[in-house]
Amino acid sequence: MRIELNSGSTEQLLEVANAHFSGWPYTRRLDKNLVNSWDSAYGYADCCFLLAQGNNKPVAFLHGELRQDVAIVHLLAVADGERQAAVDLLAEFESLAKERAIGRLIGPHGPTISYYGGYVLGYNPYHPHWAMVATDAYLLAGCEVTGAGCILTMPLEARGPDFGLPKGYEMRTESVEEERATSTYKFSVVHDDRVVGYSFASYCAELPALEGGSIGHVKYVETDPEHRNKGLGRAMVSASLKAFQRHGASEAILVTSFDNAAALRTYEHVGFRRRHLILGVSKQLSGLSNKFL
Numbered sequence: 001m002r003i004e005l006n007s008g009s010t011e012q013l014l015e016v017a018n019a020h021f022s023g024w025p026y027t028r029r030l031d032k033n034l035v036n037s038w039d040s041a042y043g044y045a046d047c048c049f050l051l052a053q054g055n056n057k058p059v060a061f062l063h064g065e066l067r068q069d070v071a072i073v074h075l076l077a078v079a080d081g082e083r084q085a086a087v088d089l090l091a092e093f094e095s096l097a098k099e100r101a102i103g104r105l106i107g108p109h110g111p112t113i114s115y116y117g118g119y120v121l122g123y124n125p126y127h128p129h130w131a132m133v134a135t136d137a138y139l140l141a142g143c144e145v146t147g148a149g150c151i152l153t154m155p156l157e158a159r160g161p162d163f164g165l166p167k168g169y170e171m172r173t174e175s176v177e178e179e180r181a182t183s184t185y186k187f188s189v190v191h192d193d194r195v196v197g198y199s200f201a202s203y204c205a206e207l208p209a210l211e212g213g214s215i216g217h218v219k220y221v222e223t224d225p226e227h228r229n230k231g232l233g234r235a236m237v238s239a240s241l242k243a244f245q246r247h248g249a250s251e252a253i254l255v256t257s258f259d260n261a262a263a264l265r266t267y268e269h270v271g272f273r274r275r276h277l278i279l280g281v282s283k284q285l286s287g288l289s290n291k292f293l
Contacts, residue, residue, distance in 0.1 A: 006049050014032070016058045016059070016061040016077045017030050017077040021077075024128070024131075025210040026210075026215060027207065027208070030116075038115050041114040041115055042111070042114055043065050043114070047066075048065075048066065048093070050062040050093060052085040052086075052089055054082065060082050060088075061075070062089040062092075062093055064093045066096060066100055069102065069104070070102060070104050071096075071102050071104070072105075072111055072112065073106070073281075074111070074115055075108070075115075075116065076107075076134045078137060083136050086133065086137030087137045090141040090143075091141060094283070094285060097285055103286050105143070105282065105285055126147070127278065128276060128278055129277040129278065141283070142283055144283065147257065147279070147282075148279055149256055149258055150256065150258060150274045150275070150277055151253055151274075152272035153276075154251065154252045155251055156216070156250055156252055164231075165235045168192075171239060173188075173239065174186050174188075183202065183247060184201070185202075185239075186200055187201070189235070189236065196227040197236060198222055199218070199233075199236040199237070199239075200219040201217065201244070203215075203244055203247040203249055205247075209249070210251060211250070212250065213249065214248065214250060214251075215244075215251050216247070216249040216251070218253070218267075219254075221233050234270055237267065237270050240252070254272065255278060
């Protein structure tokens, strides 16, 4: 087994990553255009790319970023049967972090979006349960599972429920320019000329649904505390579903944490059902870091 630091061709990185993603729902294949865009992303200067070679071929790839207070694994891609190669990459990345006195290592996190956009789960940088080889590698490397949440899904074969707004509220819609191959909308709920709720939703033409077709992703829903329990969230989700259907999506997805009981009730009332587990991973390296505890 050989580990190369900041080495390996783009073709090799794509080979390992796309083999790792093969068969995953809600996941877009990586390409050269995306990789070539990384040098303009915030934090790129502190990124490292570790490639493990076995039998003269790439078998595992780690893209990590070494920030001042935390080391982030943006992607750990592993070929089937090569768990130990991934463990070795994590050990090498941990060693690099310790050299900088970084106190904590975490798995995919917010900054991951800067590099991969919708590489998995429609813009949510979490580790999915079906990446079993990588999950095993994280655990064998001493990481803990944190931040567990779930993907909720809803088929869009028939017309979805139509939840309107109560009297005195108005919904406004605008298109938002986002990452490639998406049609993204912002829905705002207005009361007395003030925005009291808003949500974002994207139709993702390149992200395959579980049973084929394309997906719509409800990305974010927020309502001011004093206007909750009035059905505003349901109305915004309903508007998202209508937009997805106009684009021909076959499935809608969203991601939330298990401790967000109010959101879970809203989504399940609309018709979503809990489907897949998503995980965060974390490891304390030394001392206490300032963030992500």
